Structures are given as C-alpha cells and as structure tokens.
Amino acid sequence: MKGYGAGGLSAAAQQAAKRRWKGQPAAVFVLVFFSLLVPLVFLLGLQNRFPSGYLADVRSQQESNFDTYRNVTREQEQISSKDVPHVPPHVPPPAEELNKRIKETLVSPTSQLKNYSSQARGGELKSNGPIGVGDGKPSHDTVLSVYETDRSCEHEFGSYCLWSRRHRRVMKDSIVKRLKDQLFVARAYYPSIAKIQGKETLTRELKLNIQDHERMLSEAVSDLDLPSLVGKKIANMDKVIAKAKSCPIDCNNVDKKLRQILDLTEDEAHFHMKQSAFLYQLGVQTMSKTFHCLLMRLTVEFFKSPASKVEHISASKSVDPSYLHYVIFSRNILAVSVTINSTVTNSEESDSIVFHVITDKQNFYSMKHWFVRHSYGNATIHILNFDELKSNHVSNLEFGEMSMSEEFRISSHTTSQQTPLQMGTKYLSVFGHSHFLLPNMFKDLKKIVLLDDDVVVQKDISFLWNLHLGGKVIGATEFCGVKLGHLKSNLGTAVYDSNACAWMSGVNIIDLEKWRELDITGVYGRIVDQLKQENEAQWRATALPANLLAFHGHIYALDNTLVQQGLGHDYEVSEDSVKDAVTLHYNGNMKPWLDLAIPKYKNFWKKYLTRDERYMEECNVNP
Structure with a gap:
C-alpha cells in the first residue's frame, strides 16, 4: 500500500506532524501571554481608580438639549488654599465641596456642539454673533463670577444645571463630613509613609484607620x-494623621496624590452630572405612568359609549367661516383642556368659538371621549386625527408623525471672546412640520388663531380677529434677542435681512387666504429639501431655519405685551408681569403639568385645570 514505509509513515506525513508539533507551543505561548495581559490591564485600571460607570460615559451632546432654566443662588464661594476638600473617590463627596468643584470643572471649555439638533419639542443651535438683549458684557474682574459660571454650566448641561442648583441640599451631617475629610488626607499620606524604612507600625496604624473609616x-x-x-x-485618626505629618516626607508626593x-x-462628579441630566430629560420628555393610565381609561370608555350625536353637532360649525376658529396641535389631554378652558372662561362670547x-391616532379616541365628558362654556370642540388628515391632503413636504411646535435653545456668545463663560441661551418656538398642512386642512376657512397647548389665556383675545394684517401671512410676537444674522450658519445661502427679528409661535393669527396665495407650504418644503438632513433629528431641526426663511417678510408684529414668554424655563419673570399678561406661554422644558414645573408659575395654569374627573383620581393624576 502507498503511504507506508519501513517506519509506518511516509516522509511527507512525518514532516506535517513535525510542523503541527512546532505550532502547538506557539499557540500555548500566545494564550499564556494574553491570560497574563488581561488581568494586568484590569489591575492597572483599578490602580488608577476609574470612577464607577465613567468608562461608559460617551459624553455626547444630547445633554445640551436639556433646556430648562432655574434661578441660581448668586453666592460666590471663596476657595481657601488652606481648606482643601477631602473626599475619597468612591464615597459621595459633601454637597458644598462637590458643587464648588463642579463650578470650577465647568469653567473649562467642553467639546463643541453641533450646529443644530432637535429632539421632542427641543433643540439647540449655536449662534455666530452676540445677542444683545439682556446679555450685558462682563468685566474682566468678574470673569470667574458665579453668573458666568452658571452660563457655562447651562451651556453644557442645559437648564438641568440650574434646576439642580436650585434644589441642591447642603450637607448638614458634620460628623460624616469630618470622616470623609480625614479619609481624604490619610489616603494622600499613606503611599509616602509606606515607603519610609522603620515606619511599619505607623503604616499599619494608618491602614487600619483607613479601613475603619471606609467601613463606617x-x-x-x-x-x-x-x-x-x-x-x-x-x-485615633487625628493622632495617626498628626504622626504622618511629622514624618520627613516629600511634599510633592503628597501634593500629587x-x-x-x-x-x-471631579471626573466622577462630571459623570454624575451628565447622568442626572439625562434622567431629568427623560422625565421631561416621557409620558408618566399616571398619564398613560388616563389615556387608556378614556380610550376604553370611548368605545363603550359612542359620541356620534356630539360629533354631528360639532361638524355643523367646523366649516362655517363666520365663527371664531382656534386650532391647537396637542397630544396632552390636560394641557389642551387648560388652554381651551382658559380661552373660553375669559371670552365675552363663547357661543361663536370653535x-x-x-x-395623533394614539390620542384621538381619548381626546374625543374627554371632551364628550366635559363641556367648556358654549364652545364647540372638534377633534381631528392628524394621520387621517395627512393621508387626505398630499403635499410636497414629507410628513412623518404629527409634530408639535418645535422649541430650540439658542446658544450665543455675549462677548467677542468665544468661550463657554460668555455663552448666553435663549429659547425660540416655531411651527412644526405638521403646521404647514393647515391651509389644506381648513380649505373653507379664511382665518384662524393658532394656539400652542402650553398657553394659558388670561384675558379676552377675540380682538385678534379684528386685526388687519396688512397683507402679511401671520401675526406673531417678535423676539429681537435673536436676529437672522446671528443664525447665518444655519440659514444657508438664502437671501434675507440680517437685522430681521426672529418670531415666536404660541399665539398666532393666520391669514389662510394669503398663505395659499403665496404658497408658503411649497416654499417651506423646498427650503427643507435644500437643507442637509442625515437623520430624523436633523430633519426636525430644519424647522427653525425653514420657518424663519419661509415667513421672512410675511410677519405682522404683534404687541409683545400680548404674550408673556419663558414661563417654562425662566425663573426671573416677575409675578406682576405674569398677572398682567394677556396670555402666558410656558415655552421651555418645565411644562406646568410636570413635577419639574416652576412652582410660582404653576398656579396660573392649575386654576384652569378640570376638576372632579373620576379617571384622574383613579389614575392618581395630580399635576
């Protein structure tokens, strides 16, 4: 037979066997090498004492969209060179020292923000120039003032930063703080003492005291x-630290430690700030369990008790242009009910209001059943399903889900030196993409008043219907704190007046006939197509530049006293201004129906909240 020689194996087989034998030791060596390398890397990581969870911190700028202002205690904390904060890395640091370190950490510039981005009812833009309204130029003597530190903190963390400072708790447990301070110093001295010959007893005492403190x-x-x-x-720890300080050691080693x-x-504090801000935003943008319960209960009850009769009555008025037609985009039952209730309550004649x-389809049936259960004066309430309207009214604009008014946080430099210390923030709210179906949705109407669902009406606004817009398309309050020239990097190559002011949604009177004549929807769609869109967030972010350009030259400026803006982010609005305003706009993240709302403004919203609703009690809805 072939393949067998005198030794039982051919020469080729023997050579192959030798090669396999030589390859096995090499493979074993590689395995041993990596088995030693992995534990070594792990031990080095422990030696460097990475903060828990820090390695998973991507430090993305999603946090930059957390847009809610809070008032800040204007107290500058003096840092003494003799009073060093003593906090172990793995033990939560004292609140006073932590906030002091956070302030200093946030002074340093952070990673650059994207030009603009958008999330659910929130986005962020970076302006190219100074914004002059309310942004005084800081002097060189106050570069590190608390005010400027607040600005840099707000620029990075959004309004969560100011909210957290407003609600921070000063540590009052002095004994715990004392233990942490001692542990901080003992750990700093321990490596140097352990290297000194003849100090084994002191080293052992220091180690035992450190372990006792850690255990407590x-x-x-x-x-x-x-x-x-x-x-x-x-x-005991004081005595041991005193002994350690009396030893002849190199102060540089202690200083380095x-x-x-x-x-x-500081790194750990920064990580926890980012983590807390994410959870804050999660609470702002997600529906709570109680609200979801209310939505489900109303939807189930709708199918148990049809409302065909009420719908028939509503349909008879919904296309009559002689009535006063108000339009509201909303997914929030409580929010839209407050807007409607406040408008009707302060209207002299509610019979003529529709x-x-x-x-959207998710909230359609619950909305319908809510307004069957509750009437607001003699006003007629017509509930529309956006998904059905979208399919019936085809447009060049690519519509996705129903979009509310989009809110954008504008970051701008207040001085020529472009650092986070000089960053100011303003809020703009504009129409969402869905608003540009309005002329097709209401073909029989000539004029409408558009209200956001975070608006409270405090006085009769029927005078808006008598305004002559002078050939303009919409009446809106202007916000000259932001001008188009400040946003030139976001507006592309379009031709516009750089000194023109931005405008705000919230309360708007719209001439639908003029809108159709000028084909504003078509213009808007073409602008959106020209702007670069790589994902849904950027597609939604195009709402700001597209709104400003599509309505450029077609805005009728309403009196700024008509709307009090900023109640969802600004703690500095005076109570008198709120009381005297015709309408209140809670633009910002701190909506009045949230637990995170600004308390002193919340009561102006709650006074119009529907009471005695059985499902609200059963679902524990108590905004």
Whole structure:
C-alpha cells in the first residue's frame, strides 16, 4: 500500500506532524501571554481608580438639549488654599465641596456642539454673533463670577444645571463630613509613609484607620447612621494623621496624590452630572405612568359609549367661516383642556368659538371621549386625527408623525471672546412640520388663531380677529434677542435681512387666504429639501431655519405685551408681569403639568385645570 514505509509513515506525513508539533507551543505561548495581559490591564485600571460607570460615559451632546432654566443662588464661594476638600473617590463627596468643584470643572471649555439638533419639542443651535438683549458684557474682574459660571454650566448641561442648583441640599451631617475629610488626607499620606524604612507600625496604624473609616462610611449616610464609637475613631485618626505629618516626607508626593484624588473626584462628579441630566430629560420628555393610565381609561370608555350625536353637532360649525376658529396641535389631554378652558372662561362670547384639536391616532379616541365628558362654556370642540388628515391632503413636504411646535435653545456668545463663560441661551418656538398642512386642512376657512397647548389665556383675545394684517401671512410676537444674522450658519445661502427679528409661535393669527396665495407650504418644503438632513433629528431641526426663511417678510408684529414668554424655563419673570399678561406661554422644558414645573408659575395654569374627573383620581393624576 502507498503511504507506508519501513517506519509506518511516509516522509511527507512525518514532516506535517513535525510542523503541527512546532505550532502547538506557539499557540500555548500566545494564550499564556494574553491570560497574563488581561488581568494586568484590569489591575492597572483599578490602580488608577476609574470612577464607577465613567468608562461608559460617551459624553455626547444630547445633554445640551436639556433646556430648562432655574434661578441660581448668586453666592460666590471663596476657595481657601488652606481648606482643601477631602473626599475619597468612591464615597459621595459633601454637597458644598462637590458643587464648588463642579463650578470650577465647568469653567473649562467642553467639546463643541453641533450646529443644530432637535429632539421632542427641543433643540439647540449655536449662534455666530452676540445677542444683545439682556446679555450685558462682563468685566474682566468678574470673569470667574458665579453668573458666568452658571452660563457655562447651562451651556453644557442645559437648564438641568440650574434646576439642580436650585434644589441642591447642603450637607448638614458634620460628623460624616469630618470622616470623609480625614479619609481624604490619610489616603494622600499613606503611599509616602509606606515607603519610609522603620515606619511599619505607623503604616499599619494608618491602614487600619483607613479601613475603619471606609467601613463606617459604607454603612452611613447621615450622622444618625454612625456607630457610637465614632468619636473615638475620629480621635485615633487625628493622632495617626498628626504622626504622618511629622514624618520627613516629600511634599510633592503628597501634593500629587491629593491632585490625583481631586481630579478623579471631579471626573466622577462630571459623570454624575451628565447622568442626572439625562434622567431629568427623560422625565421631561416621557409620558408618566399616571398619564398613560388616563389615556387608556378614556380610550376604553370611548368605545363603550359612542359620541356620534356630539360629533354631528360639532361638524355643523367646523366649516362655517363666520365663527371664531382656534386650532391647537396637542397630544396632552390636560394641557389642551387648560388652554381651551382658559380661552373660553375669559371670552365675552363663547357661543361663536370653535376649537379644532389636532392630535395623533394614539390620542384621538381619548381626546374625543374627554371632551364628550366635559363641556367648556358654549364652545364647540372638534377633534381631528392628524394621520387621517395627512393621508387626505398630499403635499410636497414629507410628513412623518404629527409634530408639535418645535422649541430650540439658542446658544450665543455675549462677548467677542468665544468661550463657554460668555455663552448666553435663549429659547425660540416655531411651527412644526405638521403646521404647514393647515391651509389644506381648513380649505373653507379664511382665518384662524393658532394656539400652542402650553398657553394659558388670561384675558379676552377675540380682538385678534379684528386685526388687519396688512397683507402679511401671520401675526406673531417678535423676539429681537435673536436676529437672522446671528443664525447665518444655519440659514444657508438664502437671501434675507440680517437685522430681521426672529418670531415666536404660541399665539398666532393666520391669514389662510394669503398663505395659499403665496404658497408658503411649497416654499417651506423646498427650503427643507435644500437643507442637509442625515437623520430624523436633523430633519426636525430644519424647522427653525425653514420657518424663519419661509415667513421672512410675511410677519405682522404683534404687541409683545400680548404674550408673556419663558414661563417654562425662566425663573426671573416677575409675578406682576405674569398677572398682567394677556396670555402666558410656558415655552421651555418645565411644562406646568410636570413635577419639574416652576412652582410660582404653576398656579396660573392649575386654576384652569378640570376638576372632579373620576379617571384622574383613579389614575392618581395630580399635576
């Protein structure tokens, strides 16, 4: 037989066997090498003491869209060179020291923001020039003032930063703070003491005291949680630290260790700020369990009790141009009910009012049943399903889901030096893409008043119907704190007046006939197509430049006293201004139906909230 020689194997087979034998040791060597390398990398990571969760921090700019202002305590904290904060990396630092470190950390410039982006009812733009309204130029002597630090913090973290400072709790547990300070110093001295010959006893004492402190702090949050022997432990640690300080050691080594612990603590604080801001935004933009319960209960009850009769009565008025037609886009039952109730309550004649509430298919039946259960004066309320309207009215504009008014946080430099310290923020709200179907939705109407669902009407606004717009398409309040020239990097190559002011949605009177004549919807669609869109967020973000350009030269400026803006982000609006305003606009993230709402403005919204609703009580809805 072939293949077998005197030794039982051919020469070729023997050579192959030798090659396999030589390859096996090489493979074993590689496995051993990597088995040693992986634990080594892990141990080095522990030695550097990465903060828990920090490695997973992408540090994206999604956080930049968390757009809610809060008032800030204007107290500048003096940092003494003798009073170094002593906080171990893995133990939560004291609130006072943490906030001090956060302020200093946020002074440094962060990663650049995208030109513009958009999320659910929120976006962020970066302006090219200074915005002059309300942004005073800071002097060189106050570069590190609390005001400017607040600006840089707000630029990076959005309004969550100011909200968190408004609600921060100063640490009052002095004994816990004392333990943390001692632990901070002991850890700084320990590496240097351990290297000194003849100090083995002191090294052992220092190590045991560090372990005792770590054990107590791992089980205690407040002074009441500490064991009864804590006083003795503190005294022992003081003695050991005094001994360590008396040893002849290199101060540079202690200084390096202190700086290392401080840097790691700052990094951990920054990570937790980002994490908290994300959770804050999650709470702002997601529907709570109680609201979802209310939505489901109303939807189920609708199919148990049809409202065909009421719909028939509503349909008879919905196309009559002699009535006063108000249009509201909303997915929020409570929000739209407050807007409607406040408008009707303060109207001299509610018989002539027709509300067209446009919502999506998810909320359509719950909306219908809510307004069957509740009447608001003699006003007629007509509920429309946007998804049906979209399919019936084809446009060049590519429509997705129903979009509300889009809100954008504008970041601008207040001085020529472009650093985060000089960043100011303003809020703009404009029409969403869905609003540009209005002329097709209401073909029989000549004029409408468009209200956002975060608007409260405090006085009769029927005078808007008597305004002569002078050939303009919409009446809106202008916001000259932001001019088109400030947004030139976002407006493309279009021709426009750089000194023209931006305008705000919220309360708008619209001449639908003029809109159709000028084909504003077509112009808007072409502008959106020209702007670069790589994803849904950028597609929604085009709403701002497209709105400003499509209506450029077609805005009738309403009196700014008509609408009090900023109640969803600005703590500095005076109560008298709120009381005297014709309408209130809660633009910003801090909507009045949220727990995060600004308390002193919330009551102006709650006074028009529908009461005695059984489903609200069963679902524990109590905004």
